């Protein structure tokens with residue numbers, strides 16, 4: 529993978545304390561409903577040192593990725609501008625197969641995705657959509673791990 533961007537210490541030090549700096553999948557959970565699905569239990573660490581759990585399903589990763597691509601993918605990949613960046617690839621959709629096996633196979637792929645996303649330059653970590661994805665919602669707080 530790309531060498532971890534050397535963070536300019538001063539930039540990094542300026543980041544708000546609630547900025548996510550790392551996120552790893554701690555577990556997967558099956559949610560029963562009319563359509564059952566799996567979701568990922570993600571432990572987020574913030575710049576300020578706090579840790580919390582959030583619960584996200586694949587389609588939420590997909591939606592985030594689409595938003596980020598629309599904002600930052602250069603129109604001309606050969607001419608990246610100051611406000612474009614190369615995003616890590618998101619593991620693709622899978623149309624058929626065992627949902628549990630698909631979820632389990634996604635754990636390392638989504639961990640790599642999040643690690644590379646949060647390793648992008650500090651200006652990127654301030655993106656509102658990225659921050660919203662990793663913030664703890666009321667629903668996240670209500671979950672019993």
Ligand SMILES: CCCC(=O)OC[C@@H](COP(=O)(O)O[C@@H]1[C@H](O)[C@H](OP(=O)(O)O)[C@@H](O)[C@H](O)[C@H]1O)OC(=O)CCC
Pocket residue numbers: 565566585586587588590620621622623624
């Ligand atoms: C043979 C059966 C085909 C079939 O059921 O596909 C259904 C849809 C795919 O549905 P989509 O919603 O577009 O995409 C699905 C969701 O993103 C789902 O997220 P989550 O885990 O959070 O639920 C992923 O786990 C699936 O891997 C993915 O395929 O396919 C399409 O709508 C595109 C068709 C080209």
